[in-house]
Amino acid sequence: xxxxxxxxxxxxxxNLILNGLxxxxxxxxxxxxxxxxxxxxxxxxxxxxGHPSYKVESGDxxxxxxxxxxKSVDERSRLGIFLAMQNPIEVPGVTNFDFIKAAIQTRMxxxxxxxxxxxxxxxxxxSQDLKMGQGLAHRFLNQGFSGGEKKRNxxxxxxxxxxxxxxxxxxxxxxxVDALKLVGQNVTELKSQDLGLILITxxxxxxxxxxxxxxxxxxxxxxxxxxxxxxxxxxxxEGYDWVKKELGIEDEDKKPYSLGTCPSKH
Amino acid sequence: MKILEFLKDKENLIAFxxxxxxxxxxxxxxxxxxxxxxxxxxxxxxxxxxxxxELKFNFHSQQKIKLFIIVYxxxxxxxxxxxxxxxxxxxxxxxxxxxxRKTNNISNFIYxxxxxxxxxxxxxxTFNGNLDLNCTVNLDGEKSEVTIDLLNIGGFSNKHxxxxxxxxxxxxxxxxxxxxxxxxxxxxLDYSVSGFIEKGKEFSKCFQSNKGIMLSxxxxxxxxxxxxxxxxxxxxxxxxxxxxxxxxxxxYLLSRGLSETEAKSLIISGYTLPFIDKISDEDIRxxxxxxxxxxxxxxx
Numbered sequence: 001x002x003x004x005x006x007x008x009x010x011x012x013x014x015n016l017i018l019n020g021l022x023x024x025x026x027x028x029x030x031x032x033x034x035x036x037x038x039x040x041x042x043x044x045x046x047x048x049x050g051h052p053s054y055k056v057e058s059g060d061x062x063x064x065x066x067x068x069x070x071k072s073v074d075e076r077s078r079l080g081i082f083l084a085m086q087n088p089i090e091v092p093g094v095t096n097f098d099f100i101k102a103a104i105q106t107r108m109x110x111x112x113x114x115x116x117x118x119x120x121x122x123x124x125x126x127s128q129d130l131k132m133g134q135g136l137a138h139r140f141l142n143q144g145f146s147g148g149e150k151k152r153n154x155x156x157x158x159x160x161x162x163x164x165x166x167x168x169x170x171x172x173x174x175x176x177v178d179a180l181k182l183v184g185q186n187v188t189e190l191k192s193q194d195l196g197l198i199l200i201t202x203x204x205x206x207x208x209x210x211x212x213x214x215x216x217x218x219x220x221x222x223x224x225x226x227x228x229x230x231x232x233x234x235x236x237x238e239g240y241d242w243v244k245k246e247l248g249i250e251d252e253d254k255k256p257y258s259l260g261t262c263p264s265k266h
Numbered sequence: 267m268k269i270l271e272f273l274k275d276k277e278n279l280i281a282f283x284x285x286x287x288x289x290x291x292x293x294x295x296x297x298x299x300x301x302x303x304x305x306x307x308x309x310x311x312x313x314x315x316x317x318x319x320e321l322k323f324n325f326h327s328q329q330k331i332k333l334f335i336i337v338y339x340x341x342x343x344x345x346x347x348x349x350x351x352x353x354x355x356x357x358x359x360x361x362x363x364x365x366x367r368k369t370n371n372i373s374n375f376i377y378x379x380x381x382x383x384x385x386x387x388x389x390x391x392t393f394n395g396n397l398d399l400n401c402t403v404n405l406d407g408e409k410s411e412v413t414i415d416l417l418n419i420g421g422f423s424n425k426h427x428x429x430x431x432x433x434x435x436x437x438x439x440x441x442x443x444x445x446x447x448x449x450x451x452x453x454x455l456d457y458s459v460s461g462f463i464e465k466g467k468e469f470s471k472c473f474q475s476n477k478g479i480m481l482s483x484x485x486x487x488x489x490x491x492x493x494x495x496x497x498x499x500x501x502x503x504x505x506x507x508x509x510x511x512x513x514x515x516x517x518y519l520l521s522r523g524l525s526e527t528e529a530k531s532l533i534i535s536g537y538t539l540p541f542i543d544k545i546s547d548e549d550i551r552x553x554x555x556x557x558x559x560x561x562x563x564x565x566x
Contacts, residue, residue: 099522
């Protein structure tokens with residue numbers, strides 16, 4: 001499968017965030033997107049997922065050559081797009097088990113039935129792989145989870161749902177070294193001929209565990225440079241100023257746009 | 267009398283209609299007054315029962331009782347109920363009104379608590395019709411306390427008008443009210459929640475929490491949480507948070523492939539769960555879950 005983003009312009013409340021972005025991800029490829037704060041990395045992931053707050057001004061998002069711009073969020077998910085969120089949302093009263101079961105059932109054909117025993121085994125295996133501890137199934141979705149648990153729970157959902165393309169939006173934030181290694185291992189295990197991964201990160205440390213095939217630098221709402229692991233090393237040492245200087249990019253006086261505060265415990 | 271299926275086999279069932287009374291429990295019934303003797307769990311079924319006199323429930327000192335009251339009606343009903351708790355009674359009362367077609371219900375509940383008595387009220391309101399419910403709790407004795415948990419799901423164009431009053435008439439009395447409100451279609455949920463602490467009734471506590479979700483543009487929830495306090499040495503708090511379904515939660519569930527109907531239904535089920543979990547009888551819990559799911563799934 002192929003996910004292709006073509007000349008994408010996106011705004012939110014009349015602020016242009018993505019500014020003619022192009023990216024093509026084939027199944028089996030891992031792309032890392034790096035860039036300074038407020039440059040539109042998370043926006044890219046949210047727009048591909050179909051977040052209703054963003055407006056696509058022009059351009060297209062194609063999944064295997066078919067535009068998905070007219071598809072709703074849930075349709076995009078069922079088509080194979082997954083977003084591991086930077087701030088996973090807490091949903092009180094809804095257990096992890098019921099939620100993931102419902103998510104899997106939505107992917108089944110009308111005459112198919114969920115084999116509950118097989119589902120439970122897979123859930124438990126994924127839970128153990130991510131060291132989520134006993135009782136995860138019956139805990140309410142992300143409620144009372146530590147920052148690290150929330151991130152690991154995103155990866156658990158990804159493992160259960162088998163997406164075709166997954167955006168991991170700053171999955172490394174809030175993770176300690178051991179948890180980062182664990183997440184890296186689990187994501188690497190998921191890498192295959194089929195899964196296209198788009199890693200959004202600020203730091204090299206995640207990429208120590210998940211090796212990208214391509215590294216993109218995003219500035220002012222578009223990808224300005226693409227390279228390989230060497231690019232990461234240079235960013236880690238020198239930041240982004242050299243890229244701006246090299247490409248003659250001037251800083252825009254833009255602040256990151258907030259969609260709201262992180263959900264707190266209810 | 268047509269007893270609801272899940273109640274038929276219950277031991278300690280007391281059932282009334284206007285011509286018959288079934289009493290399978292060790293309860294004396296005289297002049298519409300029920301006095302509980304042995305046993306600690308009772309089921310009361312009222313089938314279109316609209317006695318002129320109030321229905322009285324009397325509990326003796328030290329009794330520990332759970333009472334499940336199901337009111338079934340297919341005509342308009344007006345009823346008064348009173349509950350009299352002697353010293354040191356522990357009473358849990360579940361009430362639910364069931365109507366298969368649109369009817370009106372006017373119900374007045376009065377609870378009188380003597381010293382050291384405690385009352386837990388669970389009100390599940392999934393009533394199809396207009397409801398005018400008045401609930402007054404008189405904390406007459408020192409160290410008496412009440413906890414009211416109420417789930418109200420309003421659908422169609424039904425109006426549910428609910429008045430909850432707690433009168434702290436002694437020292438060291440405590441009241442806690444938690445209302446979970448869900449309004450669908452064109453329904454209107456109109457709540458007045460009042461706590462009164464008289465002068466001199468010090469060391470009392472009075473707290474109210476009201477949460478509401480409106481699931482359609484034309485549904486309405488109005489809550490007036492009120493505290494009338496004439497004493498300094500007390501603890502009290504009240505609040506109301508009414509709004510539409512949390513868009514972030516909805517987006518999160520949609521992003522995993524759930525349809526909007528499934529996602530909303532799951533969020534609302536999660537919202538009602540803290541209430542449903544408090545129902546100790548499995549059959550009643552299933553009955554309330556089924557009632558609420560039917561209403562919510564229809565519209566979520």
